[in-house]
Amino acid sequence: MSVDLFIVAAFIEETATASDSFMSPELFIAALYVFALAAFLGYQVISRVPPLLHTPLMSATNAISAISVVGALVTAGSNHNTTSNILGFIAVTAATINVVGGFMITDRMLRMFRKKPAEKETAEKETKSRG
């Protein structure tokens, strides 16, 4: 098991350190595999989300795709040139807005979906505190 993991990790390491500006056809094909499988999986998973939760779904996927913050962090933190750093900084800010805001608002919405009517008091408090 641990040997397998090591091989996988070594492979990933090798592909990840492949030249920054050049993408080998093998690497491109491997990325296409990931894309195709993710697309299939996404179709399966998301078709099961009921229309009831379509708005939270949209904000949830939005939060998740803000994983591009990972790319932005590398851009903002590398020592290449100031222009890249500044572009990276704006990108980190924009992506972080989506990470934090997306997960928080999804949770705020999901908290509201109740099967049975809640106690009147809490309901009124919620309404008041949410304006």
Added chain:
Amino acid sequence: MSYFSELTYLLASILFIFGLKSLSHPDTARRGMNLAAIGMLTAIVGTLVRHEIVRFEWIIAGLIIGSLIGAAMSIWMPMTAMPQRTALSHAFGALAAALVGVSEYYRHGETLGTFKMIALGLEVLLGGITVTGSLMAFIKLQDLIRGTPITYKGQNIFNMTLFVATVGIFAYLIFVPTATVLFYIMVGLGFLFGILLVLPIGAADMPVVMSLLNSYAGLAATATGFAISNNVLIIAGTLDGFSGFILSILMCRAMNRSVTNVLFGAFGAETSLVSNLAHGEMREVGAEDVAVQLAYARQVVFVPGYGMATAQAQHAVRELAELLIARGVTVKYAIHPVAGRMPGHMNVLLAEANVPYAQLYEMEQINPDMSSTDVAVVIGANDVVNPDARDNPQSAIAGMPIIEVDHAKSVVVLKRGKGKGFAGIENPLFFKPNTGMLYGDARASLTKLAQAVQQA
């Protein structure tokens, strides 16, 4: 260290998929999304320890500012503004992707390989289109400019030409990645294209546009993943892209229209469509009469539309519904897929007003139940209950599935004034003998009804 970050990405990918899977039921959704948030945190930590990252001042500043803005938006944004917030967040996500793309090109422009250039090009194009497209959608949703389609002569031809030119530049760049000026022109064209794309789309078609922009924003992240060879970006972006894609198809199906028709049809621009069934007198009713009807009904169905959101009437509806339930009336809410300005808009508003989701019914579930409904109360909805869509093949919305309120024993329409609906289409429902019109602000009318029900 790099093994470590790759493993955090793997963990994040798994938790993201798990989180989305948990959204198949409201009871599991919160826990699943918390796991997804943990996955995100892990991936961010895993990135911060990478050896390429040597300076932290920009990162820390970005993380702090972003967190503050994001948290503030999610805490204080009212639920009725959810479509606007979502549009903004599409813009932010796409902006991040586009800027990472531009920065990558700025660094490697001279030496880019073919595949990487393809990925980068897609990234900045999809990113650019989504940024300005979403901002346009935001402006329309916020009513900063009128929501009706903005059209001009030769619009589609102009857009087509621009599109072909953009694709041409892209193709040239793939073979000659060093054409720096062309790259930045292409970025600019992407931004311009987003504006032009959303300009001719009416506010009633926003659910489709929101879903499409959601999809583009996700695919921009996917392209970023290709460009920087990062699998978690490809996976998360694709999940987002496909989610948006599926939603747009569902929305289009709920309007019986194609995506092409939504994007290029400038729907709702013409207001001269006349229904041969929509004539006669509209019957105005008073709150007291309606209250008596409601109080002695066996089953009442509320059909909310965008008008409920603009009037902030969701709490008033719930209060009225609770009074009726206390009297032994069966109360249901019928939700059309495209009611409101984004997928699931009405569900969220009613959930905010503390309506239990067991009372919310989808169109297919409620329609067979309509003939045994005593009173159907239409709150600020129009096209989604227009019987012309079913009966009149000449209608602009012919074939659109509707909530068949006209099958109920009687219908009460809460409407601001006597004007037409958003798409400017006549609604014969208003002229039927068993339809009563209750004019005025929806929230005020509902409060009046609740008071009258208490006395009935």
